[in-house]
Amino acid sequence: MSVEETLILGGGLAGLAAGWALAQAGRRVQVLEGADEVGGLARTVARDGFRFDLGGHRFFTHDARVEGFMRDLFGDDLVTVARASRIYLRGKWIEYPLRPLGALSGVGPITSARILLGYAAANLARRLRPAPLVSLQDWVVAHFGRPLFELYFRDYSEKVWGVSCRDISAEWMAQRVQGLSLGSAIRHAFLRRGAALPTLVDRFLYPRLGIGSIAERLRAGIERSSPIATGTRVVRLRHDGRRIEGVTVRRGDEMHELRGESFLSTIPLTQLIQALSPHAPVEVRAAAARLRYRDLVIVAVMLERERATDQTWIYFPGKDIPFGRLHEPTNWSAAMAPPGRTLLVTERFCFRGDATWNAADAELIDATVHHLEKLGFIRRREVLDGMAVRIPAAYPLFEVGYQERGRVLCDYLGRFENLQLAGRGGLFRYYNMDQAISSGLAAAAALLARDTRMPAAAAAGGAP
Ligand SMILES: Cc1cc2nc3c(=O)[nH]c(=O)nc-3n(C[C@H](O)[C@H](O)[C@H](O)COP(=O)(O)OP(=O)(O)OC[C@H]3O[C@@H](n4cnc5c(N)ncnc54)[C@H](O)[C@@H]3O)c2cc1C
Numbered sequence: 221m222s223v224e225e226t227l228i229l230g231g232g233l234a235g236l237a238a239g240w241a242l243a244q245a246g247r248r249v250q251v252l253e254g255a256d257e258v259g260g261l262a263r264t265v266a267r268d269g270f271r272f273d274l275g276g277h278r279f280f281t282h283d284a285r286v287e288g289f290m291r292d293l294f295g296d297d298l299v300t301v302a303r304a305s306r307i308y309l310r311g312k313w314i315e316y317p318l319r320p321l322g323a324l325s326g327v328g329p330i331t332s333a334r335i336l337l338g339y340a341a342a343n344l345a346r347r348l349r350p351a352p353l354v355s356l357q358d359w360v361v362a363h364f365g366r367p368l369f370e371l372y373f374r375d376y377s378e379k380v381w382g383v384s385c386r387d388i389s390a391e392w393m394a395q396r397v398q399g400l401s402l403g404s405a406i407r408h409a410f411l412r413r414g415a416a417l418p419t420l421v422d423r424f425l426y427p428r429l430g431i432g433s434i435a436e437r438l439r440a441g442i443e444r445s446s447p448i449a450t451g452t453r454v455v456r457l458r459h460d461g462r463r464i465e466g467v468t469v470r471r472g473d474e475m476h477e478l479r480g481e482s483f484l485s486t487i488p489l490t491q492l493i494q495a496l497s498p499h500a501p502v503e504v505r506a507a508a509a510r511l512r513y514r515d516l517v518i519v520a521v522m523l524e525r526e527r528a529t530d531q532t533w534i535y536f537p538g539k540d541i542p543f544g545r546l547h548e549p550t551n552w553s554a555a556m557a558p559p560g561r562t563l564l565v566t567e568r569f570c571f572r573g574d575a576t577w578n579a580a581d582a583e584l585i586d587a588t589v590h591h592l593e594k595l596g597f598i599r600r601r602e603v604l605d606g607m608a609v610r611i612p613a614a615y616p617l618f619e620v621g622y623q624e625r626g627r628v629l630c631d632y633l634g635r636f637e638n639l640q641l642a643g644r645g646g647l648f649r650y651y652n653m654d655q656a657i658s659s660g661l662a663a664a665a666a667l668l669a670r671d672t673r674m675p676a677a678a679a680a681g682g683a684p
Pocket of ligand 1: 229233254279452454646
């Protein structure tokens with residue numbers, strides 16, 4: 221049995237950022253990561269000179285503390301990528317964000333007119349007859365109009381989430397678009413006025429060797445003073461009703477007991493509840509059982525050709541195409557493939573245990589190649605290799621009623637005085653990387669502030 225000051229559950233960006241800040245402040249920490257590498261959702265897979273993220277990850281932040289943190293980590297060692305994305309809609313390519321000509325030639329003048337009329341009608345209806353907006357469908361129809369909902373949002377959202385738009389919470393949509401309205405998208409596209417909206421940023425920073433470099437650099441920083449245990453899965457948290465006393469971890473076939481003074485969890489919130497020993501009360505477990513995550517299968521296809529697209533992302537709302545989005549990593553950084561070669565990386569949204577999740581890798585790769593060829597991106601004879609990566613709990617699933625369930629869990633967990641939560645799955649929030657990092661830094665700062673043994677300067681800081 222070993223005892224560390226702080227045990228950090230999960231070595232994604234939230235856990236690593238917290239570990240980095242605590243280690244910088246002189247605190248003994250141990251990061252426990254179930255996978256064989258750190259980075260979680262923001263890791264980069266490498267094989268035979270090809271590299272890819274688990275879905276292209278662009279870094280963008282409005283948070284000065286996180287921006288400073290990235291500059292400390294990378295200095296000038298980041299490339300700037302110009303965003304270029306398209307939607308493949310009913311056999312046509314539409315530029316996104318909207319450009320006047322692209323939007324018109326993409327859907328045609330009649331559909332464009334229907335969209336604008338639907339938007340005007342929705343705005344009027346919202347002013348005259350304001351109604352409660354419960355679901356994603358309510359929210360999008362009220363803000364964008366029914367034609368745009370039916371043309372784009374419905375199919376894409378149902379593909380991503382795997383449930384009807386009537387069952388997805390409106391609150392999530394409002395959070396996600398962060399002030400984006402069709403009006404502001406159009407103003408941005410036509411007039412280029414006003415501050416760039418987070419969802420429409422034209423340029424972003426990217427590490428030359430993939431987004432996983434952030435986690436690798438954090439790992440190196442932490443390991444100067446503290447251990448990171450990969451391949452170490454937390455299966456049980458022992459508690460006395462007031463404090464967490466220790467965790468049980470599985471490493472290969474062996475179980476180990478670890479004790480700590482404080483605990484920071486970034487593993488999926490529902491998994492944390494399930495791992496508590498003694499069990500959480502029945503109503504807490506019932507709420508946890510009704511909070512779900514959406515899982516993801518990434519299928520990458522390595523190619524004997526220079527480039528297949530000129531895009532950063534391409535979206536596929538149509539149900540006839542099995543993937544919802546693809547990206548070409550060499551359009552982000554040329555270092556992501558050997559010279560003269562490239563790769564396409566597709567995202568298939570699914571639930572663990574469904575037909576996609578359970579399909580054999582060869583079957584997933586074959587179907588992906590088939591559709592990429594049909595779309596005109598590649599020829600089958602150019603395919604050098606393929607790879608499927610399964611990612612559990614990629615997205616918290618914001619079903620109607622999720623806030624109440626989340627609140628039950630957080631209220632219960634609030635009783636543990638030496639437990640902090642952080643991160644996307646850990647807090648059940650739709651966090652981007654900057655927010656995951658920020659939540660890790662905030663949790664570290666809270667731990668330091670609480671620790672009366674730390675010098676005052678370290679307690680006030682937290683971020684490197
Ligand atoms: C397809 C996709 C595209 C994205 N694109 C972007 C983007 O362009 N820009 C952006 O800013 N963000 C993007 N994100 C979001 C970004 O990936 C996350 O915000 C961020 O990586 C979350 O970090 P985290 O540490 O909170 O969670 P995670 O990365 O989920 O980390 C949790 C860690 O806990 C580990 N774990 C789980 N259970 C256990 C256990 N029992 N014991 C031990 N370890 C365990 C996991 O293996 C994982 O490493 C994207 C996400 C996805 C899925």
